[in-house]
Each structure stands twice: as C-alpha cells, then as structure tokens.
Amino acid sequence: IVFENLLSRPDAEYEIAFRLFDTTGSGTITREQFQQILSANIGQDAIPFDFECEWLKLYTGGKNAAHEMPYKEFTQLLKGLQAERLRQAFRYYDPEASGYIAPA
Helix, strand or coil, X not given: CHHHHHHCCCCHHHHHHXXXXXXXXXXXXXXXXXHHHHHHCCCCCXXXXXXXXXXXXXXXXXXXXXXXXXXXXXXXXXXXXHHHHHHHHHHHHCCCCCCCCCCC
C-alpha cells in the first residue's frame, strides 16, 4: 500500500530516486552519497562523470564548504543532470575546446 501510494504521487520518480540516493535515511543526500550511487549506476564503458565540476558544486558545495541536499534541492539537481552529462560528453569528445566534434 505504501509503495502504491508513492507511485500515485505526481513526483513519484523523484521521490523514488531520492530514497535510492539517501542511503542513510536521513532525509538529505551528501556529495559522497550522490557520487557513490551515480558511479555505481554508470556503465564502465560510459563517459566518466566529473564530480569536481562547477555545476555539482552549486548543489553540494565545494570540498571546503560541503552541504547536504534536501529533497527539493535534489529534484533540481536531477532536472539538470542530463544537461550536465551532455556538456561533459561534449567536452570529452572535444578536448581541444574547439567547439567542434569530428563525425569520426
């Protein structure tokens, strides 16, 4: 019943993802938790994710000023995650920062 109620919520996919990342059940997600879960779910042949990027620091702070993400911040992070993956993929295939990726 609890799971069915969760699925009926308009933000069910975010709530499920939040619970997956919140490994301690504290109601917040640390930078380390995010990195651990995301790393475990990115395939070995995938483009590596740069966890030191400025985009992630907006949500988790830097190493000297780290903070935990509550649910609302985590949903914003998830909304932007795909775009950040695309930016990082482009930089990965354009190491000279020419703004162009050859078809080959």
